[in-house]
Amino acid sequence: MSTNKRDYGDLLVLMALAGFTLWYLLDAIRVSSAVQNLLLILPLSLVVLAIVLLEAVLRLKHGTLFQRQGEEGEPLYRTLPVVGLFAAYVISLETLGFDVATVVFVALFLLLKGERNWLLLGGYSLVFGFGVAFFFAEMLPYPMHMLVLPD
Numbered sequence: 342m343s344t345n346k347r348d349y350g351d352l353l354v355l356m357a358l359a360g361f362t363l364w365y366l367l368d369a370i371r372v373s374s375a376v377q378n379l380l381l382i383l384p385l386s387l388v389v390l391a392i393v394l395l396e397a398v399l400r401l402k403h404g405t406l407f408q409r410q411g412e413e414g415e416p417l418y419r420t421l422p423v424v425g426l427f428a429a430y431v432i433s434l435e436t437l438g439f440d441v442a443t444v445v446f447v448a449l450f451l452l453l454k455g456e457r458n459w460l461l462l463g464g465y466s467l468v469f470g471f472g473v474a475f476f477f478a479e480m481l482p483y484p485m486h487m488l489v490l491p492d
Contacts, residue, residue: 351400359393362386377482422453438488439477444470 366386369379430446437445448466456462474490484492 352397355393355397359390362389362393381480423450426450426453435486438490439485440471440474440490441488443474446470 363386366382369382372378426446426449430442433442433445436442444466447470448462451462451466471490474485474487478485478487478490478492486492
């Protein structure tokens with residue numbers, strides 16, 4: 342793509358991310374403004390909005406908001422397996438539980454991305470997967486299906 346042509350794709354992605362985040366946050370506040378309901382939603386929404394704003398400001402400052410950056414990204418044949426893996430992850434949540442499904446998803450994702458150090462792959466997958474599962478199990482006001490960790 343020529344550098345003198347304007348590309349609005351990145352701007353549209355930033356606007357869509359900010360818009361969806363604001364919609365979700367405002368809807369959550371409308372439904373219930375209880376602290377327990379907003380304990381996770383409010384801070385994460387503010388972080389997402391801050392990152393979107395920071396990205397937009399930095400790109401405006403460098404004059405790259407309307408220009409493509411470097412390479413076009415990964416080819417479709419390398420992206421589709423990740424999409425399929427994520428779909429399998431979502432489908433497996435009820436069967437495997439959030440904890441085990443997350444560990445398996447992270448491990449397989451790292452394999453797809455070329456990680457071959459089995460100690461790093463296993464260690465990171467276990468720590469991240471069970472850490473996220475434990476965090477959500479403790480913070481969310483409703484039970485999540487787990488296979489190893491207590492519900």
